[in-house]
Amino acid sequence: MAATLFQKVWDAHAVRVLPSGQTQLFVGLHLVHEVTSPQAFDMLRQNGWKVPFPERTFATADHIVPTLSQKRPFLDMMAEQMMGSLERNCRDASIKLWAPDNDNQGVVHVIGPELGLTQPGMTIACGDSHTSTHGALGAIAFGIGTSQVRDVLASQCLALDPLKVRRIDITGRLSRGVFAKDVILTIIRRLGVHGGVGFAYEYGGETIDAMTIDERMTICNMSIEGGARIGYANPDQTTFDYLRGRPFAPQTGDAFEHAVAWWREMASDPHARYDDRVTFNAATIEPTVTWGINPGQSVAVSEPIDAAPDDEALAFMGFKPGSRVQGTRIDVAFIGSCTNGRLSDLEEAARIVKGHHVAKHVKALIVPGSRAVSRAAEAIGLHEVFIAAGFEWRGAGCSMCLGMNPDKLEGQQVSASSSNRNFKGRQGSPTGRTLLMSPAMVAAAAIAGEVVDVREMLEGVPA
Amino acid sequence: MSPQPQAPSPMGPVCQVSGRGLPLKGHDIDTDRIMPARFLVAVSFEGLEQHLFEDDRKADPGHVFNDTRFNGASILVVNTNFGCGSSREHAPQGLVRAGYRAIVGESFSEIFQGNSAMLGMPCFVASHEDVERLQTLIAKTPETVIAADIASGAITAGSLTLNAVLPPALRDGFLSGQWNPTAMLLADFDQVRNVAARLPYVRGF
Numbered sequence: 001m002a003a004t005l006f007q008k009v010w011d012a013h014a015v016r017v018l019p020s021g022q023t024q025l026f027v028g029l030h031l032v033h034e035v036t037s038p039q040a041f042d043m044l045r046q047n048g049w050k051v052p053f054p055e056r057t058f059a060t061a062d063h064i065v066p067t068l069s070q071k072r073p074f075l076d077m078m079a080e081q082m083m084g085s086l087e088r089n090c091r092d093a094s095i096k097l098w099a100p101d102n103d104n105q106g107v108v109h110v111i112g113p114e115l116g117l118t119q120p121g122m123t124i125a126c127g128d129s130h131t132s133t134h135g136a137l138g139a140i141a142f143g144i145g146t147s148q149v150r151d152v153l154a155s156q157c158l159a160l161d162p163l164k165v166r167r168i169d170i171t172g173r174l175s176r177g178v179f180a181k182d183v184i185l186t187i188i189r190r191l192g193v194h195g196g197v198g199f200a201y202e203y204g205g206e207t208i209d210a211m212t213i214d215e216r217m218t219i220c221n222m223s224i225e226g227g228a229r230i231g232y233a234n235p236d237q238t239t240f241d242y243l244r245g246r247p248f249a250p251q252t253g254d255a256f257e258h259a260v261a262w263w264r265e266m267a268s269d270p271h272a273r274y275d276d277r278v279t280f281n282a283a284t285i286e287p288t289v290t291w292g293i294n295p296g297q298s299v300a301v302s303e304p305i306d307a308a309p310d311d312e313a314l315a316f317m318g319f320k321p322g323s324r325v326q327g328t329r330i331d332v333a334f335i336g337s338c339t340n341g342r343l344s345d346l347e348e349a350a351r352i353v354k355g356h357h358v359a360k361h362v363k364a365l366i367v368p369g370s371r372a373v374s375r376a377a378e379a380i381g382l383h384e385v386f387i388a389a390g391f392e393w394r395g396a397g398c399s400m401c402l403g404m405n406p407d408k409l410e411g412q413q414v415s416a417s418s419s420n421r422n423f424k425g426r427q428g429s430p431t432g433r434t435l436l437m438s439p440a441m442v443a444a445a446a447i448a449g450e451v452v453d454v455r456e457m458l459e460g461v462p463a
Numbered sequence: 464m465s466p467q468p469q470a471p472s473p474m475g476p477v478c479q480v481s482g483r484g485l486p487l488k489g490h491d492i493d494t495d496r497i498m499p500a501r502f503l504v505a506v507s508f509e510g511l512e513q514h515l516f517e518d519d520r521k522a523d524p525g526h527v528f529n530d531t532r533f534n535g536a537s538i539l540v541v542n543t544n545f546g547c548g549s550s551r552e553h554a555p556q557g558l559v560r561a562g563y564r565a566i567v568g569e570s571f572s573e574i575f576q577g578n579s580a581m582l583g584m585p586c587f588v589a590s591h592e593d594v595e596r597l598q599t600l601i602a603k604t605p606e607t608v609i610a611a612d613i614a615s616g617a618i619t620a621g622s623l624t625l626n627a628v629l630p631p632a633l634r635d636g637f638l639s640g641q642w643n644p645t646a647m648l649l650a651d652f653d654q655v656r657n658v659a660a661r662l663p664y665v666r667g668f
């Protein structure tokens with residue numbers, strides 16, 4: 001019978017139906033970071049539980065790491081304590097950890113795919129809601145809380161209820177200056193920030209088929225902002241080409257071919273039934289910016305704010321119904337995060353930046369998603385383009401995506417950000433204001449000193 | 464409001480929850496607001512109850528969490544998509560540690576509802592009208608005792624009765640005392656090893 005990837009992966013990992021009616025699901029890859037794991041390791045110790053599959057868990061540090069100097073000990077004593085606790089916990093449980101002094105360190109959702117840990121057909125869990133990112137490679141990947149991190153450590157399993165599957169087709173081609181970020185912001189705007197509750201989102205159609213894995217990651221990453229705990233794209237040749245040669249992907253030719261055969265089998269069948277279907281036309285999508293305090297509150301940059309008025313959001317952000325985001329003066333520009341902190345994002349931003357300078361009043365930060373991204377960018381001289389333009393070139397981490405390290409907004413600063421959440425207080429200042437947009441739009445805003453339509457800046461830049 | 468720190472979570476079966484309520488109005492209240500990220504820089508959950516809604520409470524002296532009439536409340540009444548955003552368990556941990564034992568709302572983010580269940584705190588889903596009626600009632604008479612029955616989902620408060628629901632697996636987990644599933648997941652470990660051995664990427668392609 002025709003089935004979706006979600007169903008096939010679920011069935012392949014189902015251990016048994018629990019007395020509660022939930023399914024005991026085997027977790028093929030468990031990713032750990034410093035913020036949501038220390039309490040889980042404590043619970044393990046208190047109960048005397050061991051980690052039965054330590055080789056299926058990998059850890060890194062990303063949320064708290066400073067990006068100016070990553071020298072140890074960290075200046076923030078609490079951050080240092082968290083780092084030390086992660087090191088101890090991983091050592092005791094024989095879990096592989098990439099600390100900030102290691103070449104593989106980076107944001108957990110950037111390094112998983114980059115190292116080839118993330119593969120099609122897997123179940124992937126991590127104590128972080130943006131685990132949905134890994135679905136870009138055809139995995140069923142979802143965020144969990146700390147008590148569930150404990151469960152995965154102790155049993156390599158979770159107790160879960162299955163989800164419904166909504167197929168989201170994007171047809172046609174994106175226009176110049178319109179990026180994956182604009183697609184997902186448009187989806188969330190249309191379907192709502194809780195439209196996806198109870199669903200896994202399967203993304204497909206010509207536009208998705210034509211996208212790189214990086215672009216698919218940007219889309220899957222923000223599924224959770226639309227309420228969907230899981231987002232994925234079916235594995236295809238683009239996926240296989242991406243994985244070939246990565247350190248944790250199958251290495252020998254034979255093994256890789258076997259893997260490809262299985263990965264193909266796990267993709268949704270052409271006549272699979274979906275619980276819901278929605279279609280978007282790529283040609284109608286424009287560069288998109290948020291104006292409010294959740295990622296569903298957005299408009300095309302050319303439009304006035306039209307949405308059902310939300311007084312709290314408008315007052316917090318300083319907008320009025322009918323006002324435009326275009327022209328809003330910004331104080332900070334942030335390019336980074338697991339949504340848009342990969343090499344291709346930096347390349348897009350650099351194309352805009354080249355030959356220009358950041359506006360005088362703007363503090364502009366480039367925070368690569370991983371040390372590997374940083375190295376690759378430096379190898380092609382991107383750091384020089386950014387530095388020459390007045391951007392700060394920082395070390396890898398989450399940084400101002402959530403302001404748990406020293407990189408924070410101050411007061412009511414307005415930030416143009418390539419990250420994923422514009423919640424009140426998200427970027428480290430309780431009154432700070434975040435405008436979400438694509439990295440190219442952030443770069444354009446940094447130069448202009450205010451929100452502009454990136455398409456205007458692309459005129460004259462060779463395609 | 465200065466909440467009294469309490470035992471981290473109830474233990475054993477949870478069949479009934481009762482206590483006074485706190486009406487928290489608003490949609491899409493995310494976990495960054497319930498527990499701002501800077502309070503996550505710690506290796507334990509201890510003391511989180513002091514930081515619930517800290518930024519919202521500072522920005523708005525009239526915030527309902529500052530209203531002393533609701534001191535000692537143990538049932539939170541919320542609107543749609545409560546707990547969206549980050550998966551941080553620090554948010555429900557803060558609530559449980561402040562003495563909250565149940566939440567009644569129009570809808571919840573899945574991760575938040577699951578995290579709360581793991582701590583023994585049921586998140587009941589009720590209709591928009593019923594939630595508004597309940598919020599209005601407790602805003603007017605904070606001393607009203609709300610009683611929620613896990614098995615039936617019936618909630619009573621003064622003269623108000625409403626029907627709420629819990630996802631069946633979570634409901635049964637509370638009733639049997641198995642709302643914390645680790646022991647169940649470890650019960651038949653041979654089966655876990657069998658599934659692992661069958662998966663081509665675990666076995667080796």
Ligand code: SF4
Pocket residue numbers: 062063107108109128130337338339397398401402419420
């Ligand atoms: S970059 Fe932002 S969203 Fe991604 S894991 Fe880090 S804090 Fe979370």
